[in-house]
Amino acid sequence: xxxxxxxxxxxxxGLVGGCALIAVGSSAVLGFxxxxxxxxxxxxxxxxxxxxxxxxxxxxxxxxxxxxGLASLMLLGLGLALNPPDAIRRAxxxxxxxxxxxxxxxxxAAIAAVAAIVTAxxxxxxxxxxxxxxxxxxxxxxxxxxxxxxxxCLAVFDVYHSIRALTS
Numbered sequence: 001x002x003x004x005x006x007x008x009x010x011x012x013x014g015l016v017g018g019c020a021l022i023a024v025g026s027s028a029v030l031g032f033x034x035x036x037x038x039x040x041x042x043x044x045x046x047x048x049x050x051x052x053x054x055x056x057x058x059x060x061x062x063x064x065x066x067x068x069g070l071a072s073l074m075l076l077g078l079g080l081a082l083n084p085p086d087a088i089r090r091a092x093x094x095x096x097x098x099x100x101x102x103x104x105x106x107x108x109a110a111i112a113a114v115a116a117i118v119t120a121x122x123x124x125x126x127x128x129x130x131x132x133x134x135x136x137x138x139x140x141x142x143x144x145x146x147x148x149x150x151x152x153c154l155a156v157f158d159v160y161h162s163i164r165a166l167t168s
Contacts, residue, residue: 013060020068023049027072030156031079034086037155039076044148046072051142081107 023045030042049069056062084092084103092100130138154160 009058009061012056013058013064016056016061017064020049020064024068024071024075028075028079031072031076032083033079034083035156037152039080041149041152041156042072042076042079044145044152046070046076048142048145048149051138051145077107077111 027042027045030038030045033039046069049065049072053062053065053069056065081104084100088099088103091097
């Protein structure tokens with residue numbers, strides 16, 4: 001019986017690792033896309049992976065999900081930083097760097113704000129634990145993030161645009 005349970009845990013680690021690897025690969029493609037819906041889908045994928053990590057019991061199962069979520073968000077940030085929109089890129093090549101500088105300041109401020117919030121949450125929760133109110137709030141937020149994945153996928157595939165085109 002113990003051998004079967006061990007084998008089940010090994011299979012779960014493999015499945016979780018494979019899903020996390022696929023999510024990271026898709027976030028790499030979506031993060032470097034110029035489509036806003038694709039970038040939002042990469043963000044939702046990374047956040048969903050981070051929020052789902054608490055469901056697993058063992059470190060070998062949690063680690064791939066956390067690493068996948070962090071890698072997805074890192075690739076999204078890298079894509080946003082290295083792949084500005086064409087209009088901003090053309091303006092920067094023409095000598096007007098104001099939009100590119102504003103975009104850089106915006107990205108740095110967003111990353112700093114998220115880092116500050118995560119650090120504050122980590123310090124507060126490690127001291128006193130998670131209250132039932134915040135636990136339930138995080139469950140509702142996780143449900144909201146998971147429910148946004150399907151509409152964002154449809155938006156990335158331009159399904160909404162195709163349906164609108166059918167009616168006009």
